[in-house]
Amino acid sequence: MVNVIGLGYIGLPTALMLASHGIEVIGTDLNSELVATLNAGRTTFKEKGLDELFRDALTSGIVFTTEYQVTDTYIVSVPTPYDKFSKKVDPCFVVAAVEQVLKAAPKGATLVIESTVSPGTIEKYIRPAVENAGFVIGEDINLVHAPERIIPGNMVYELIHNNRTIGADDRAVGEKVKELYASFCQGEIVVTDIKTAEMTKVVENTFRAVNIAFANELAKICRHDDMDVYEIIRICNMHPRVNILQPGPGVGGHCISVDPWFLVGDYPSLAKVIDESMRTNDGMPDFVLNRIYDIMKEKGMTDITKVGLYGLTYKENVDDMRESPTLQLLESQERHLATGLKVYDPFITDDVVANQYHDLDAFLRDVDMVVIMVKHDEIRNNAGKLKDKVVLDCHNIIDQPGVYHI
Ligand code: SAJ
Numbered sequence: 001m002v003n004v005i006g007l008g009y010i011g012l013p014t015a016l017m018l019a020s021h022g023i024e025v026i027g028t029d030l031n032s033e034l035v036a037t038l039n040a041g042r043t044t045f046k047e048k049g050l051d052e053l054f055r056d057a058l059t060s061g062i063v064f065t066t067e068y069q070v071t072d073t074y075i076v077s078v079p080t081p082y083d084k085f086s087k088k089v090d091p092c093f094v095v096a097a098v099e100q101v102l103k104a105a106p107k108g109a110t111l112v113i114e115s116t117v118s119p120g121t122i123e124k125y126i127r128p129a130v131e132n133a134g135f136v137i138g139e140d141i142n143l144v145h146a147p148e149r150i151i152p153g154n155m156v157y158e159l160i161h162n163n164r165t166i167g168a169d170d171r172a173v174g175e176k177v178k179e180l181y182a183s184f185c186q187g188e189i190v191v192t193d194i195k196t197a198e199m200t201k202v203v204e205n206t207f208r209a210v211n212i213a214f215a216n217e218l219a220k221i222c223r224h225d226d227m228d229v230y231e232i233i234r235i236c237n238m239h240p241r242v243n244i245l246q247p248g249p250g251v252g253g254h255c256i257s258v259d260p261w262f263l264v265g266d267y268p269s270l271a272k273v274i275d276e277s278m279r280t281n282d283g284m285p286d287f288v289l290n291r292i293y294d295i296m297k298e299k300g301m302t303d304i305t306k307v308g309l310y311g312l313t314y315k316e317n318v319d320d321m322r323e324s325p326t327l328q329l330l331e332s333q334e335r336h337l338a339t340g341l342k343v344y345d346p347f348i349t350d351d352v353v354a355n356q357y358h359d360l361d362a363f364l365r366d367v368d369m370v371v372i373m374v375k376h377d378e379i380r381n382n383a384g385k386l387k388d389k390v391v392l393d394c395h396n397i398i399d400q401p402g403v404y405h406i
Pocket of ligand 1: 252
């Protein structure tokens, strides 16, 4: 039996996937409300294919609880916040989860850490936690790091099809855990050591962050001299060895906007390109705000309350708002003392910010200018409704004369 600890964005789909592929699974989370929701037959976030997977897993007998189980395999997938000040990973949740697991774990159990951690975190924090609990690593407890790589919006597909990395002290233990993941994962599963696994995960997200920062910097250069950054990137990407990502209003989510900071925090004098890239990405919401002011001036608009931000989530077709560029923009708007921007997102049904709408038509009725912050399918499918609006399209998805870009 596998006890999956932490039933959030990664732990829940992983637990469901294992259960629906014949593995006996118990999911544990400290949040009793979340556990009650799952036990009432409801998932806790929206994700393509998740509800179907949830039904399969329930049929296969998955159980959700707040209790840690006595078993031979634990998968820990709790969040790893980072300290915004020092830019270092804060392993408090992982350490706390490991300490709880060790109260239940029998000798010989395998402890798989799925949470993303900066290179060296397992050495620095997890090994001492295990040893302080009186376990000998490699004899009483096997330690493994198996970072996830699935992308929100396509998690279920990627869980099955992505390649994976398993980091283990002992190759035989790594192979055993590989077998467990191979129950559902059709990708290649590489077994390596723990520190390499930690580093590869952070490097993958850092590569994407730096690439996006490059695109954002190009957008600024092109804006400065009125060049079309999208056309330039499109043509460059026709070269067989060039693959530039797209500029945007900022980088959000709990991965690409966070993980690269771990490297900056741990290697401040070495991670120069990464540091500058993260600052470039973090500066984009402000860049968009200034763009809004410039366009308003050009159009003779003086009332900021006639401007609407479309999208609150960190990216398209998900309901996750963590580190969202729109939230960052609203924060910097407060610093400019010009509050009043209207906001709408089809995926956010609760009231989370001021001047928020829950209906696209009502939102559009009340604004003269629309800023596309998130390229949800909804706005792509309703682009015709923007005909009479001033549009600042931060994702280059609206094909209409006079549309402004970042
Ligand atoms: N973005 C751009 N331009 C682009 C692509 C993305 O501005 O060309 C922005 C998005 O709008 C969003 C942010 O970047 O705000 C991040 O979105 P994303 O779709 O690039 O990635 P995440 O954060 O949803 O998921 C990433 C993935 N990592 C990689 O592709 C290397 C995923 O595979 C990881 O599993 C996930 O991080 C994670 O959990 O670490």
